[in-house]
Amino acid sequence: MNRQTPQSDNNQRYFTIWRWHFYAGMFVAPFLIILACTGLGMILMSNTLGRDNDRLTVPTSESMVQAPVATQAKNALGTLPDSTLIKYIAPRESDTVALFQVVSEGHDNMVAVNPYTAEIVKSIPTNSNLYNTFDDIHSDLLLGRVGDYIQETTASLTILMILTGWYLWWKKRKSVKAMLIPNDNTTLKKKRSFFRTIHGTLGSWISIVLLFFCISGMAWAGIWGERVVQAWSQFPAGKWGVAPIPLSIDHSQHHVGMDMDNADAAPHVHGATPAIVPTHGDALNTGSTKDVPWVLELTPMPVSGTTMGENGIAPNIPIMIDTVDRFVREIGFEGRYQMNLPQGATGVWTISQDSMSYDMKSPTADRTVHIDRYSGNVLADIRFDDYNAFGKFMAAGAAIHMGTLGLWSVLANVLFCLSVIAICVSGYIMWWQRRPRGIDEMIGLNPPARHLNLSVWWPFAIPLLVVAVIFPTAIIAIVAIALLDFLVISRVDFLRKLLK
Known part of the structure; x- marks a missing residue:
């Protein structure tokens, strides 16, 4: 059988990088398809029903006046026995429902309420709708920490795949213009040339966006995000004095709580600093859903019962859910906002x-x-301008990533997700078309330049390894695969024939 051999160092380098690109693509493509499909699902659900049915509509007229929030909350609490109110989400529009998260033993429900009549519209378990199913698959494949690691590894290796893809397409096209707008008369005549053009051209167009999505997505992940980037990018909490020793509180001027507040409010707070001060993520995120801005997620919460703070609710006004709602409207909150009620003696109202x-x-x-x-x-009154540089990047990145900037960003995200799917599918089609036709050759992955011993091109390999080191799961995966190859695959004929 005739076997192709490299004719020059350039061919050797091209085949080497092509093989790297091939192996990375074979691993990441299935997961990229999953990410793209679940991303499409989340875009669809968030713009139709909403994450928690917050887009459900109610009849309205100009003469109708919203019922007190406390009345709405009381009816929501009545949907579960001995329940506690955790969160209130104000209506998105004048004709949409208000949401109340209520919990009791063994139950955690999100209750949609007509804000005018205070009637219950719908009650479902929190994070139980289709949006959250897509979100869970998107974030960790329903596998918890293991799935989170797999998705982070996918994003890390995708970055390396993008770099090798740029090189391969550049070698074919020789100019950026030709990479983006190919002029190939053989494209329509040869199937493989057609799919290669689709693969390379789409890849060139969306590669920067895909690179951005990988980095912004990994910033939420458990290793590179939580342990490397978020750890040093969290918002400094010293301005409000985290975990001070609570002072005695004189309630002669303030009524604490609300008419239906089941929080464990204490009339006087004494004693030592709490042993554990929860982070914003621990206190405010619901399950796997990310409700807290990235830069605040690992930042410790402030506590009630101190001499900190100023310019708040007037001392002669009782602190209840309606007065807090009125106050936050006065200080500039409009439309939909989220109010987390204080939980425990040192809990705070978080808007x-x-x-x-x-x-x-x-x-x-x-x-x-x-x-x-x-x-x-x-x-504390924390705004976008108070974030550090990476916090601002993540706030903007999350908006772009999730398509929340308006209709144009929704359409752009849909087009991007479909392009990612097309690139992955075209890559598999090219692989299938390139497979040898002999019976023996049909077995295995059949990588590019099969049967050739290609040496490592270190001038390109070293920058790739440097990039891999920046993203820990990538270098872990590369080392693990190298050890597996050296210790097992290269020593077992069947595996060597299957994978090489």
């Missing part, structure tokens, strides 16, 4: 509005306010 939670379109309007449950003082 937030950000594009990542689909509250509004612009990430530059992000705002999180913490209010002391006893004094009514504003402990």
